[in-house]
Amino acid sequence: MNSSKKVVLVGHFGVGKSSLMRRFVQNTFSDNYIVTIGVHILKKEIKIEELNLTLVIWDIEGKDDIQKVRSSYLLGTSGFIYVIDPTRSQTYERFNEEIDFLKTTYPTSKIVSVANKSDLIDIEEFKKLLEQKNISIDYFASAKEGIEVENLFQTIGLKMVKNV
Amino acid sequence: MFEQIRNKYLYNKTQIVVLDKQGIVLHSDDLLYKIQKQTSISDFHPFFETIISLIDLEYNEFTFSCIHIDYEGIKKTIDVIFNSGSNNENPFLIFIDFTEHYNNFQSIAQEKNESVLSFHLAEIKNQQLQSEKNFKNKFLANVSHDLKTPLSASLWFLGMLEKSEITSSQKEMIALMKETTNHIKELVDDILDLSKIEMGQIKLQTAPFDFIEMLYHIEKIIAPKARTKKLDFQIVKDKNLPKLVVGDKTRIVQIIINLLDNAIKFTKKGSVVLSVVVKEIESNNATILIKVADTGTGIKANEKGEVFQSFKKLHDSKKIDGSGLGLSIVSNLLELMGGKIDYQTELNVGTTFEIEIPLEIKESEVGTKPFEFIEIINKLNVLIVEDDEINQLLLMKLLLNHGGFNINIANNGLQAIEMVEQNPYDLIFMDKEMPQMDGYQTTAVLRKNLKKEINSIPIIGVSGHPVANQKEIFDAMGFNGYITKPYKKEEIYELVYEVLKLKKS
Numbered sequence: 001m002n003s004s005k006k007v008v009l010v011g012h013f014g015v016g017k018s019s020l021m022r023r024f025v026q027n028t029f030s031d032n033y034i035v036t037i038g039v040h041i042l043k044k045e046i047k048i049e050e051l052n053l054t055l056v057i058w059d060i061e062g063k064d065d066i067q068k069v070r071s072s073y074l075l076g077t078s079g080f081i082y083v084i085d086p087t088r089s090q091t092y093e094r095f096n097e098e099i100d101f102l103k104t105t106y107p108t109s110k111i112v113s114v115a116n117k118s119d120l121i122d123i124e125e126f127k128k129l130l131e132q133k134n135i136s137i138d139y140f141a142s143a144k145e146g147i148e149v150e151n152l153f154q155t156i157g158l159k160m161v162k163n164v
Numbered sequence: 165m166f167e168q169i170r171n172k173y174l175y176n177k178t179q180i181v182v183l184d185k186q187g188i189v190l191h192s193d194d195l196l197y198k199i200q201k202q203t204s205i206s207d208f209h210p211f212f213e214t215i216i217s218l219i220d221l222e223y224n225e226f227t228f229s230c231i232h233i234d235y236e237g238i239k240k241t242i243d244v245i246f247n248s249g250s251n252n253e254n255p256f257l258i259f260i261d262f263t264e265h266y267n268n269f270q271s272i273a274q275e276k277n278e279s280v281l282s283f284h285l286a287e288i289k290n291q292q293l294q295s296e297k298n299f300k301n302k303f304l305a306n307v308s309h310d311l312k313t314p315l316s317a318s319l320w321f322l323g324m325l326e327k328s329e330i331t332s333s334q335k336e337m338i339a340l341m342k343e344t345t346n347h348i349k350e351l352v353d354d355i356l357d358l359s360k361i362e363m364g365q366i367k368l369q370t371a372p373f374d375f376i377e378m379l380y381h382i383e384k385i386i387a388p389k390a391r392t393k394k395l396d397f398q399i400v401k402d403k404n405l406p407k408l409v410v411g412d413k414t415r416i417v418q419i420i421i422n423l424l425d426n427a428i429k430f431t432k433k434g435s436v437v438l439s440v441v442v443k444e445i446e447s448n449n450a451t452i453l454i455k456v457a458d459t460g461t462g463i464k465a466n467e468k469g470e471v472f473q474s475f476k477k478l479h480d481s482k483k484i485d486g487s488g489l490g491l492s493i494v495s496n497l498l499e500l501m502g503g504k505i506d507y508q509t510e511l512n513v514g515t516t517f518e519i520e521i522p523l524e525i526k527e528s529e530v531g532t533k534p535f536e537f538i539e540i541i542n543k544l545n546v547l548i549v550e551d552d553e554i555n556q557l558l559l560m561k562l563l564l565n566h567g568g569f570n571i572n573i574a575n576n577g578l579q580a581i582e583m584v585e586q587n588p589y590d591l592i593f594m595d596k597e598m599p600q601m602d603g604y605q606t607t608a609v610l611r612k613n614l615k616k617e618i619n620s621i622p623i624i625g626v627s628g629h630p631v632a633n634q635k636e637i638f639d640a641m642g643f644n645g646y647i648t649k650p651y652k653k654e655e656i657y658e659l660v661y662e663v664l665k666l667k668k669s
Contacts, residue, residue: 004213011278033281035267035274037231039243043210056210061230061273072228076217086285 004043004054006076007153007158010069010102011059011083012091013062019081019143021059024153029136029144036061039073045122046154055157063088066098077152078158079104086121100128110159114139114152175428175587179259181205185249187216196242196259197235202358205257205370212257215246219255226249230266232360241266274463280524286430308356314638315349324605356542357418361496366415368500372526373413375452381648386424393428395436402441406450408526414635415497416521422453422490423517427458430515434459448525457516463509471507494519535654538668540568543591547572548579550608550626551598555649559593559626560652577601581609584618591664594643604641609640622663 009017018036023030025042040059045052060073080102086093095113102111115126118140128135138155141148158164173245179196183205192199196244197208209232228244242259261665321625322342326335360366383399390397392453427436436458443453463471463662472495474525498505502522509515556573563569563606572587574580576598582590592610596603603625613619625646627637638646647655660666 006214014281033278035277037270037273038232039211039228040232041209041211043213056213062277068227072226075226076214087288101346 001051002054003161004056005078005157006058007079007081007156007160008058008060008074008077009081009083010066010096010098011062012064012085012088014088015062015080015083015085015091016143017062017083018059019115020081020114020141020149020152021057021106023146023149024059025073027146029146031144039091044153046157048154048157051156053161055153057153060111064066065094066101068080074106077109079110079112080137081152081156082105082111084113084115086115086126087117092130092133092135095133110156110157110164112139112152112156113137114141114148116141116143118142118147121147166174177261179261179643181259183219183255183257183259185219185255187212187219187255190254192422196240196261197233197238209235211244215244215257217416218246219248222246225446225575230262239263242444268590290601298363301363303361304355305359305365308352308359311352312349315345315352318345319349320604320608320641323602327600327602327605333531351489354493357493358489358496361493361500366497368412368415370410370412371409372408373521375409376401378413378417379438382420382424384437384648386428387434389425389428390436393431395431395434396407398435398437400437402440404416405440405452406523406525409450410524410526411521412501415501419457419494419497419519419521422494423456423519426490427456427515427517431460435516443520445525450523450525452521453522454519457514458591459514462513462515463507464511469474472505509624535658536665536668538568539593539665541567541621543568543570544664545572545588546568547574547580547583547587547589547592548601549574549577549592549598550595551576551593555595555626559656562656565653566657577603577606580606584610584613584621588617589621592621592623594623594625596625607642624663 010023011017013035014033018034018040021040021042025044036059037065038061041056042059043054045115047053047055049163055133058073058077059067063069067159082095082099084095086092091124092115099111099113113136115137118126119142122142139148139152140152141152169257176195176241178190179412180193181199187205189199189201189203191209192201199205199208204216206216211233212226225248227427228246231244232241234240240261241263242261245260247256262583281558293328306326310449318347319342322338326342330338336640357366363435364609372562379399379401383397387397406641411618424438436456439455439457443451445451472491476523498519503520505517505519507515507517546561546563547560548556548571549561550573560571563571572583572589574583578601580592580594583589594603598606601609607623607625610621610623611619622644625641625643626649627634627638627646628649632647635646645659647659
C-alpha cells in the first residue's frame with residue numbers, strides 16, 4: 001500500500017531545517033549556511049509496517065513567530081517538525097506558545113520537536129535547562145553527524161499513519 | 165503597442181497549465197517548464213501533491229509564493245496561482261517567474277541572517293573566553309593566595325636565621341635565598357593582583373590623602389634601589405600640585421612604583437626621573453600627569469603593541485627579572501581609575517611612560533579634620549623599643565609633651581621582651597629595624613606569649629625605610645598600626661588615639 005503525507009519543517013532561521021531535510025533525503029551536509037527563502041520541497045519514501053509512505057517535506061523559510069509563516073505553505077499539512085537550535089536560546093524561548101498555536105490551528109496534524117546541532121552541546125545539561133523551562137523536546141539530533149535524523153522522520157511518519 | 169511590450173517582457177515569464185479533476189495535465193504552454201501531458205501534475209514536482217488535494221474545493225483560488233522548482237536542469241523560483249475550477253471549468257495553474265526578484269531578496273536575507281548568526285557566535289565565543297579567563301584567574305588567585313602565607317613565613321625565618329650566629333658563607337647563601345624568595349613573593353603578589361583586577365574583584369578604596377607626602381614615601385622606597393644600581397634618581401614636582409586629594413593611595417603608589425621599578429630594571433646607567441605636574445584643573449577635579457623617564461634599553465618597534473599585555477616580557481634577556489605583569493597591572497589599575505597611559509621610546513636611548521590620573525582635590529579646610537587633642541587623665545604606660553638614641557629621645561619627647569604617657573625605653577627586642585614580663589604596658593612603639601632581634605621578630609614573640617595581658621598589648625610599628633605594601637606587612641605581622649619616620653607629633657597622637665580607641669569625652 002502507498003500513501004503520501006505533507007510534513008513541514010518549522011522554526012527560527014538558522015536552526016538547521018534545510019540541513020535536516022538534506023541529511024534525511026540526500027544524506028548530505030554542508031557547513032555553509034544558505035538562507036532559505038520561500039520553500040524547497042523534497043520527498044522520500046519510508047516504510048511504516050506494510051505501508052510505503054511518501055513524505056513530501058516542505059522546508060520553509062525560518063520565522064521567529066509561527067504566525068508569520070505564509071498560511072498557504074501550511075495548507076494540507078499532516079505533520080510538523082518543530083526545530084530549535086540549543087545554542088541559541090531565542091529559538092526556543094517561545095517554544096510552548098508556538099506548539100500550542102500549531103495544536104490549536106492544525107488540530108489533526110502531528111508534531112515532533114527536535115533540537116538540532118546537539119553535537120555542539122552537553123545534552124544532559126541542556127535537558128536540565130529545558131526541564132527548568134518546562135519545555136519538552138522529542139529528539140536531540142545532529143544533521144551534521146547524522147544523529148537521530150532517520151528516527152525523527154520515522155516517528156513523524158508513524159504518528160501520521162497511526163494517528164497517535 | 166501594449167501587446168508588443170507584454171509579449172516582449174511578460175510573455176516568457178509565465179506559464180499556464182490546465183488540469184483535469186484528478187490532477188492530470190491536459191494542456192500546458194510550456195513557457196517556463198516542459199511538462200509531460202497526460203501525467204499527474206505531482207509527477208512534475210512534489211509541490212503539486214498539495215494542489216491535487218485542493219481540487220475538490222471548488223471556486224477557490226490559492227496563491228503560493230516563492231516556490232523553488234528544479235526540473236530537468238531548469239531552476240526557477242516561481243509564484244503559483246491555483247484555481248480549483250468548477251463543474252464546467254477545469255482547474256488551472258499559473259506560474260509566474262520571479263527568480264531574479266527572489267534571488268535579490270535571498271542575498272539581502274543571507275546578509276542579514278549571517279550577521280545575526282555571526283554576532284551570536286561571537287557572543288558565545290566571548291562567553292567561552294570570559295569563562296575560561298575567569299577560571300584561569302580564579303585558579304591563579306587561589307594558588308597565589310595559598311602561596312603568600314608560606315612565602316611570608318619563609319622570608320621571616322630567613323630573616324631570623326640571617327641574624328643568628330652563622331658563618332659569612334652561610335650568610336651569603338641566606339641572602340641569596342632571601343632575594344630569590346622575595347622575587348617569588350613579588351611575582352605571586354603581581355599574579356594575585358592581576359587575577360583580581362581581571363575578575364573585577366579589585367575595588368578602589370578612595371579616601372583623602374596627602375599627595376606630596378605620598379611622593380616622599382615613594383622616594384624613600386625607590387632611592388635605595390636606584391643607588392644600588394648607581395643610577396641618578398630625581399623627583400621633579402610641579403609647585404602647583406594639590407596637597408590633599410581623594411583617590412586610592414595604595415593603588416596609585418603601586419602604579420608609580422611599578423613604573424619606577426621597571427625603569428630601574430631596564431636602565432644600566434644614567435638616570436630615572438619621576439616628574440609630576442598638574443595637567444589641568446577644573447573646579448575640584450585635577451588631572452595629574454606623571455612621567456617616568458629612563459635612559460634604559462628602550463622598547464623594540466615590533467614589541468610596542470605588546471607592552472601592556474599580561475605575561476609579556478619585553479627584552480628576552482634572562483638577566484632582567486620580571487613576570488611581565490607589572491605594566492599590565494599598571495594599565496588595568498589606571499583603567500579602573502579612569503586614567504590613561506602612553507609612552508615614548510627610543511631603542512638604546514630610553515623610555516618615558518606618561519600616565520594621567522584624575523583626582524578630586526580636597527580643600528584642606530574641608531578635607532583635613534583639625535587635630536583634636538585628647539587629654540589622658542590616667543597616664544598610660546608606653547614602651548619605646550628603638551636602638552637609635554636620637555630616635556628614642558625624639559619619640560620620648562613628643563610623647564612626654566602630650567602629658568598622658570609614662571615612658572620606658574628598650575634598646576632592643578630582647579630587652580623589650582624582658583621588660584613586658586616585668587611591667588604592664590598599655591602600648592608599645594616598635595622600631596622595624598634593630599640589631600639582634602628586629603621589630604617583626606620581637607612582635608612575633610610577644611604575640612605568641614601565653615599571657616593575654618602581654619600578647620594583646622597594642623603595638624605600633626615604626627619604619628624608617630618603608631617598603632611597598634608596608635601596611636599589609638605590618639598588618640600580617642600582628643601590628644595594630646604603623647608610622648613612618650619622619651613623623652609629626654599630631655600624627656603620633658592621632659595614631660595612638662586610633663590604636664587605643666580613645667575618644668574625646
